[in-house]
Amino acid sequence: MKNFNFSLILFILLIPFFSNAQTKVAPVKVKENFWYKNSVIYNLEVGAFKDSDGDGRGDFNGLIQKLDYLKAIGIDAIWLAPFQPSPGQDDGYDVADFYGVDEKLGTIGDFTEFLYQAQKKGIRVIMDLVINHTSDQHPWFQKSRQSKDSKYRDWYVWSKERPKDWDKGMVFPGVQKEVWSLDEKTGEYYYHRFYKFQPDLNYSNPEVMQESQRIIGYWLNQGIAGFRLDAVPFIIEVPKTGSEKPKLDFDFLTNMRQFAQSRKSDAAILGEANVVPEENQNYFGKNGEGIQMMFNFFANQHLFYALATGDLKPFSQAIEQTKKIPEASQWAHFLRNHDEIDLGRLTDKQRQEVYAKFGPDTTMQLYQRGIRRRLAPMLGNNRKHIELAYSLLFSLPGAPVIRYGEELGMGDDLSLKERLSVRTPMQWTNEKNGGFTSADTAFRPVINKGDYGYQQLNVAKQFRDPNSLLSWTSRIIKLRKSCPEIGLGDYTLIDSGSPDILAIRYDYNRKSLIILHNFNPQSRQASIKSEKMKVLYDLMAENLDKKAESGKFSVSLDGYGYKWYRVDSMIP
Numbered sequence: 100m101k102n103f104n105f106s107l108i109l110f111i112l113l114i115p116f117f118s119n120a121q122t123k124v125a126p127v128k129v130k131e132n133f134w135y136k137n138s139v140i141y142n143l144e145v146g147a148f149k150d151s152d153g154d155g156r157g158d159f160n161g162l163i164q165k166l167d168y169l170k171a172i173g174i175d176a177i178w179l180a181p182f183q184p185s186p187g188q189d190d191g192y193d194v195a196d197f198y199g200v201d202e203k204l205g206t207i208g209d210f211t212e213f214l215y216q217a218q219k220k221g222i223r224v225i226m227d228l229v230i231n232h233t234s235d236q237h238p239w240f241q242k243s244r245q246s247k248d249s250k251y252r253d254w255y256v257w258s259k260e261r262p263k264d265w266d267k268g269m270v271f272p273g274v275q276k277e278v279w280s281l282d283e284k285t286g287e288y289y290y291h292r293f294y295k296f297q298p299d300l301n302y303s304n305p306e307v308m309q310e311s312q313r314i315i316g317y318w319l320n321q322g323i324a325g326f327r328l329d330a331v332p333f334i335i336e337v338p339k340t341g342s343e344k345p346k347l348d349f350d351f352l353t354n355m356r357q358f359a360q361s362r363k364s365d366a367a368i369l370g371e372a373n374v375v376p377e378e379n380q381n382y383f384g385k386n387g388e389g390i391q392m393m394f395n396f397f398a399n400q401h402l403f404y405a406l407a408t409g410d411l412k413p414f415s416q417a418i419e420q421t422k423k424i425p426e427a428s429q430w431a432h433f434l435r436n437h438d439e440i441d442l443g444r445l446t447d448k449q450r451q452e453v454y455a456k457f458g459p460d461t462t463m464q465l466y467q468r469g470i471r472r473r474l475a476p477m478l479g480n481n482r483k484h485i486e487l488a489y490s491l492l493f494s495l496p497g498a499p500v501i502r503y504g505e506e507l508g509m510g511d512d513l514s515l516k517e518r519l520s521v522r523t524p525m526q527w528t529n530e531k532n533g534g535f536t537s538a539d540t541a542f543r544p545v546i547n548k549g550d551y552g553y554q555q556l557n558v559a560k561q562f563r564d565p566n567s568l569l570s571w572t573s574r575i576i577k578l579r580k581s582c583p584e585i586g587l588g589d590y591t592l593i594d595s596g597s598p599d600i601l602a603i604r605y606d607y608n609r610k611s612l613i614i615l616h617n618f619n620p621q622s623r624q625a626s627i628k629s630e631k632m633k634v635l636y637d638l639m640a641e642n643l644d645k646k647a648e649s650g651k652f653s654v655s656l657d658g659y660g661y662k663w664y665r666v667d668s669m670i671p
């Protein structure tokens with residue numbers, strides 16, 4: 100009997116090796132493990148979010164107070180704008196110490212408490228990693244410029260002569276004058292892709308490379324879930340290969356990702372790389388071994404063209420052109436961020452059309468390629484148009500990223516310099532300074548006039564109003580979270596029967612969605628055909644009306660209307 104049992108067990112164990120009759124085991128869907136595939140990400144600046152100590156500037160303790168708010172609207176991950184010590188000439192994107200917290204925003208203890216509280220609420224925190232350059236006040240640069248023999252000389256990129264392309268490839272044309280500037284002390288030129296006070300680090304120096312890993316390791320160890328990697332195409336430039344078409348070292352990204360994951364297996368890197376679709380693979384890696392996520396700047400600019408003109412073709416093409424990405428990779432889709440909307444990838448004619456509609460005044464334009472406004476004022480505060488834009492954002496193939504205040508429809512302040520126009524303090528209540536600070540003067544003015552003034556537009560008011568944009572945004576986030584197909588599934592742009600209506604279908608794990616958006620201010624008829632669809636259930640309607648008959652379906656959409664349908668199922 101004993102022997103028999105042993106043979107039986109052995110037999111069972113060996114079946115898979117000898118038998119042709121394969122048992123069907125569902126493959127593990129590895130991509131479902133990647134938290135970033137379907138996360139709703141919220142970008143904020145600590146200094147502009149909530150002041151807790153009445154000094155006029157937001158801080159980590161203020162942010163801790165507002166975590167319940169972020170949880171309530173459905174945020175999965177916070178992306179923190181730079182918070183390290185900085186002279187603040189580029190709003191923190193000029194770091195003077197990579198291992199600290201700016202004392203104006205709190206102590207390292209406050210920061211750690213914030214991370215703990217966020218984690219406790221199930222909110223991940225990613226941070227801006229600005230390692231292409233430092234502030235010129237950073238001790239490394241101070242030492243580097245002291246003498247040609249300094250130990251830190253080679254940490255930056257120097258040239259004895261002024262290079263031929265000293266004024267080419269500027270990121271801030273109109274404001275910036277050159278990319279190579281003379282350093283009086285040693286009589287040599289240093290390279291800076293951005294402002295003059297942001298000297299580029301030299302990654303061909305192994306010591307700099309190692310230091311960048313120290314920085315990544317340090318913050319992951321603190322509890323950070325990943326990074327928004329600033330200025331990716333510039334970090335990977337091979338120094339002195341020209342400022343117009345430099346050589347790029349993509350292995351850098353693979354190494355960085357490997358390093359990050361060796362310290363924290365689910366750490367994710369979200370890259371800021373405004374590149375053409377042909378280049379995407381270089382950044383994601385052929386098999387997803389590069390950075391995990393990138394902002395889809397290409398789709399973003401064509402989306403603004405579609406919003407401005409109603410012409411959907413270039414945007415649909417952009418969605419098709421950015422479709423093929425490795426399984427482990429993901430797009431981050433966004434409407435507005437903390438910078439100008441970069442329209443540099445549109446044709447001149449297309450850009451002019453967007454300017455004419457959304458930024459006709461030259462004070463609204465920036466760097467000869469963009470618009471420095473928030474979404475609501477660009478869309479004339481037209482609620483239907485704003486909803487269309489956000490409903491679309493939440494339905495795009497990738498993870499949605501929103502910027503603080505967009506959920507309220509906050510406005511901009513064009514009297515502020517360059518991109519500060521879209522970085523005004525968060526409007527919490529109708530009290531002094533919008534409840535952002537108890538100080539008489541905020542570090543940056545709170546919008547206090549007209550339709551966008553805090554007196555009318557604030558969280559407290561909108562939170563109570565089921566018809567407010569804030570309540571609508573929380574509902575659409577909830578809906579988005581019930582549709583994992585969007586972040587994980589295959590998608591197809593299907594024929595909507597109208598040139599004004601974008602129709603997208605998602606399929607994943609035997610679940611499907613069809614989502615429609617009408618870009619025209621007038622109502623339009625959609626007619627969809629699909630053999631695979633028997634019944635459509637409207638996910639936003641209160642009743643459970645069945646739609647569609649034998650693979651055909653027609654519906655009228657209001658001007659700027661949108662519809663989310665689940666195929667053949669009433670619930671997720």
Ligand code: NOJ
Nearest residue numbers: 189192229293329330438
């Ligand atoms: C990109 C950031 O988004 C921008 O705000 C900043 O000025 C530059 N990188 C330089 O760090």
